[in-house]
Amino acid sequence: MTEQKEKKLEDIKKEAEQYKCPVQKSLYFIAEFLSGPMCGRCFPCSFGSYEARIRLRNITEGKGTEDDINKLKRIVENMLENSMCKKGKDTAVYMSESIELDSYSEHISDVCRDKECLSLIEYIIIPEQCIICGDCQDVCKDNAIIGEKKKSYLSGYMPFEIVQKRCTKCGECIKVCPTNAIEIVSAKEAREKEPVAI
Numbered sequence: 761m762t763e764q765k766e767k768k769l770e771d772i773k774k775e776a777e778q779y780k781c782p783v784q785k786s787l788y789f790i791a792e793f794l795s796g797p798m799c800g801r802c803f804p805c806s807f808g809s810y811e812a813r814i815r816l817r818n819i820t821e822g823k824g825t826e827d828d829i830n831k832l833k834r835i836v837e838n839m840l841e842n843s844m845c846k847k848g849k850d851t852a853v854y855m856s857e858s859i860e861l862d863s864y865s866e867h868i869s870d871v872c873r874d875k876e877c878l879s880l881i882e883y884i885i886i887p888e889q890c891i892i893c894g895d896c897q898d899v900c901k902d903n904a905i906i907g908e909k910k911k912s913y914l915s916g917y918m919p920f921e922i923v924q925k926r927c928t929k930c931g932e933c934i935k936v937c938p939t940n941a942i943e944i945v946s947a948k949e950a951r952e953k954e955p956v957a958i
Contacts, residue, residue: 805848
C-alpha cells in the first residue's frame with residue numbers, strides 16, 4: 761500500500777511538470793497531494809498543506825502579497841522539520857525548490873513570466889498587425905472580441921479589440937489569427953500600455 765502511494769507522489773511530480781510556471785507547479789502538486797497521498801495524521805503536514813494551497817492560489821490569482829511568500833516559507837520549514845512521514849517531507853522539499861525563485865516575487869507584482877496564471881495575463885490585439893478579417897471574432901465563444909469585419913469596398917475600419925472582462929483566455933483566437941496579431945502580455949504590461957486619460 762505504501763509503495764502505491766509513494767508511486768502516486770512521483771506521478772504527481774511528473775504531472776506538475778506540464779506547467780512552466782513554478783507557482784503553478786507548486787499549486788498543482790499541493791492540490792493533488794491533498795486529494796491523494798496525504799494521510800492527514802500529522803498536524804504540520806495536513807494543516808500546512810491546506811494553508812499552502814490557499815497562499816499559492818492567492819499568488820496565482822493576483823491577490824498575493826509578500827506575507828503569502830513568507831508564510832509559505834514558514835510552512836515549508838515546519839513540514840520539513842515536523843512531518844512524521846516521508847511524503848510530507850518530500851512535499852515540503854518540492855515546494856522549497858521553487859519558493860526562492862524570483863517568479864514568486866514577480867507574481868505579487870502582477871507578472872507571470874511563463875504566462876500561465878490567467879489572472880496575471882491579458883490577450884491583446886496589436887492594431888498594426890490586425891487585418892480586420894474577423895477570424896478571431898468568429899471563434900470567440902465569449903463574445904469578447906469587438907469590431908466589424910472589413911469589407912473590400914469600404915474604409916475607415918478600426919482594428920478588432922478584446923474586452924478583457926469577457927475574455928476567458930482560452931487561446932482559440934491566437935490559433936486562428938493569420939497575422940499573429942494577438943499577443944499574451946502580463947497584466948502589468950497591459951496596464952502600462954493603456955493610454956492615459958487627459
